[in-house]
Amino acid sequence: MSxxxxxxxxxGDGTGPEVVREARKVxxxxxxxxxxxxxxxxxxxxxERYLKTxxxxxxxxxxxxxxxxxxxxxxxxxxxxxPGILETGILLKIRFALDQYINLRPVKLYPNVDTPLKDKGPxxxxxxxxxxxxxxxxxxxxxxxxxxxxxxIATQLMVYDRRTVDRCLKYAFQLKKRRNALNxxxxxxxxxxxxxxxxxxxxxxxxxxxxxxxxxxxYPELKRDYNHxxxxxxxxxxxxxxxxxxxxxxxxxxxxxxxxxxxxxxLGVASGGNINPEGVSMFEPMGxxxxxxxxxxxxxxxxxxxxxxxxxxxLGESKSSRAVETSMMAAMKKMKSQAAGRMGYSTTEVGDMVxxxx
Ligand code: IPM
Ligand code: MN
Numbered sequence: 001m002s003x004x005x006x007x008x009x010x011x012g013d014g015t016g017p018e019v020v021r022e023a024r025k026v027x028x029x030x031x032x033x034x035x036x037x038x039x040x041x042x043x044x045x046x047x048e049r050y051l052k053t054x055x056x057x058x059x060x061x062x063x064x065x066x067x068x069x070x071x072x073x074x075x076x077x078x079x080x081x082x083p084g085i086l087e088t089g090i091l092l093k094i095r096f097a098l099d100q101y102i103n104l105r106p107v108k109l110y111p112n113v114d115t116p117l118k119d120k121g122p123x124x125x126x127x128x129x130x131x132x133x134x135x136x137x138x139x140x141x142x143x144x145x146x147x148x149x150x151x152x153i154a155t156q157l158m159v160y161d162r163r164t165v166d167r168c169l170k171y172a173f174q175l176k177k178r179r180n181a182l183n184x185x186x187x188x189x190x191x192x193x194x195x196x197x198x199x200x201x202x203x204x205x206x207x208x209x210x211x212x213x214x215x216x217x218x219y220p221e222l223k224r225d226y227n228h229x230x231x232x233x234x235x236x237x238x239x240x241x242x243x244x245x246x247x248x249x250x251x252x253x254x255x256x257x258x259x260x261x262x263x264x265x266x267l268g269v270a271s272g273g274n275i276n277p278e279g280v281s282m283f284e285p286m287g288x289x290x291x292x293x294x295x296x297x298x299x300x301x302x303x304x305x306x307x308x309x310x311x312x313x314x315l316g317e318s319k320s321s322r323a324v325e326t327s328m329m330a331a332m333k334k335m336k337s338q339a340a341g342r343m344g345y346s347t348t349e350v351g352d353m354v355x356x357x358x
Contacts, residue, residue, distance in 0.1 A: 004037040005315055008068040012046040013086075014289025015299040016074025022301035022351025023072065023308040026324060029355040030312060034320035041068070045090055047078020047289075056089025062097040070311050071282035074304065075289035088140075095133055100274035100281060101164070102171050103131035103253060104310070107240075107260035107270075112333045115263050120240060127189075127243035129260055130175065131253025132168040133274055135160050136203075138250045158203050160249065165210045171277060172247035173219045179244060180222070189244035190223035191215070194232045194252060207249060232256060236263060261286050268299075268338040271306030273314065281314055283307040290340065298341040301351050302328060327357040 009024070011017035024040065031038050043064075045057050065071060071094070076086045094100070109115050109125035117125070142155035172191060180187035193211045197204025208226065215224045227235065229252045235242055236259050248256065261270035267287035275281040285303030293299045305328055312321035331353040336344035343350060 002036050004039050005069040006039050006041065006067070008065050008071040009040050009042045010045050010071070010073045011042065012074040012076045012289065013048065013078045014075055014291045014294040015287070016046070016076070016289055018294070018297065018299055018347050019285055019287075019301040019304035020072065020074040022347060023304040025351045025355045026305050026327075026358070027308045027312070029358040030317070030320040030324050033323065033358050034317055036317060046076055047081045047086055050081060050086060050089075051078070056086060057093050062094070065094065065098060065280055068280055070315060071280060072307065072311060073282055073284040075285070075287065077289035077291075079291050092138065094282060095274050098276055098280050098282070099134065100276045100279075101132065101134045101167060102273070102275040102277065103133040103257070104273040104275055105129045105131060105257040105260060105270070105286075106310070107257075107264045109264045110269070110329055110332050112335070113265035113269060113338055115265055117237060117240065117263055120263075124241040125263055127240070128175065128245055129253060129257050130168065130172045130245065130247040131257060132164065132249050134250070135164045136250035158200065158249070158251070160203050160206055162206065162210060165207055166214065169211055169214050169247060172245055173214060173222065176222055176245040177219065186244045189242065190225035192225040192227055192232070192243060192246045194227050194229050194246055194248035194256065196229050196252070198228060203249070211247075229256065233259060236260065257286075265338050267303065268340060269302045269306065271303050271310055273307070273310045275314065281311075283311040283314070293340045297346045297348055299347050300338055300340055300343055301347050302332070302338060305351070305354055323358050324354070327354045330357050
């Protein structure tokens with residue numbers, strides 16, 4: 001009997017459904033080649049549903065999601081919904097409730113993909129950022145008072161506990177070990193902690209000590225490095241080849257991974273995973289709902305296909321995951337650009353190209 005993986009799919013808003021459709025096409029091709037099955041269950045959470053019913057994501061949905069092997073998200077965000085409602089009510093709620101404590105963001109420039117970095121190529125831009133995904137400022141501990149008056153005060157605290165830091169670092173060190181075994185080019189580079197310990201003397205110190213302790217005691221064979229986040233921003237642009245595995249806290253990770261997306265060729269190709277290594281993970285393209293391109297069949301599905309590739313790897317189907325990547329690379333070679341509307345192909349055609357070569 002072939003194995004069947006159950007996948008909860010949230011196509012979501014804007015171009016979400018279009019890119020999910022293409023990712024599923026590729027997943028199905030990979031499954032039939034790889035001898036396993038994928039059983040999808042679609043959920044209609046997103047802006048449209050919220051506007052109709054006033055509901056973002058009920059707690060009962062979280063209990064449903066727990067039963068799946070994995071989740072796949074298109075995009076959340078609607079021009080008629082005030083910013084913050086869908087983000088916190090759907091995306092962040094899922095991340096927190098399912099304890100998806102790792103945000104895994106590969107920053108890999110594929111051949112024939114344009115980077116805005118002059119004189120940098122695929123051999124220079126090939127690293128992963130591990131962003132802690134449940135703590136920090138995103139816990140939203142704090143408050144506001146005298147709102148709307150000249151004396152208004154607002155606070156939102158960066159909150160970390162040792163356990164949250166340690167479990168994130170453990171994932172990062174283990175990934176670094178796996179990558180080093182894969183490629184001597186990776187092994188030559190350090191694992192880099194990114195923070196701001198020259199100013200954030202409490203949180204930064206916690207992360208730094210935890211990193212040094214775990215690294216020296218449990219992974220002495222791995223080279224370690226540390227960058228302040230502002231400096232890391234410069235090095236991502238000037239010397240991206242210095243990085244292999246970079247690990248950081250939540251908000252810093254949010255910011256530097258958008259920079260990472262740009263140097264790898266833009267939102268059309270950037271994918272991410274919200275991972276609970278012991279539970280249910282969720283994979284998504286980084287691009288957002290791109291309302292101005294919705295319904296035109298011009299959006300690039302490559303980021304969603306990349307997220308599908310990551311999902312297969314997380315499910316343990318690493319051979320199929322690699323087959324998807326090879327096929328993505330072949331399609332990218334033919335495409336004129338990775339930008340929406342300028343690919344030289346429609347959304348559907350890009351999905352067909354990748355799926356047909358698996
Ligand atoms: C991301 C997004 C989210 C975040 C938003 C939409 C809540 O920017 O996944 O990087 O800040 O984490
Ligand atoms: Mn972000």
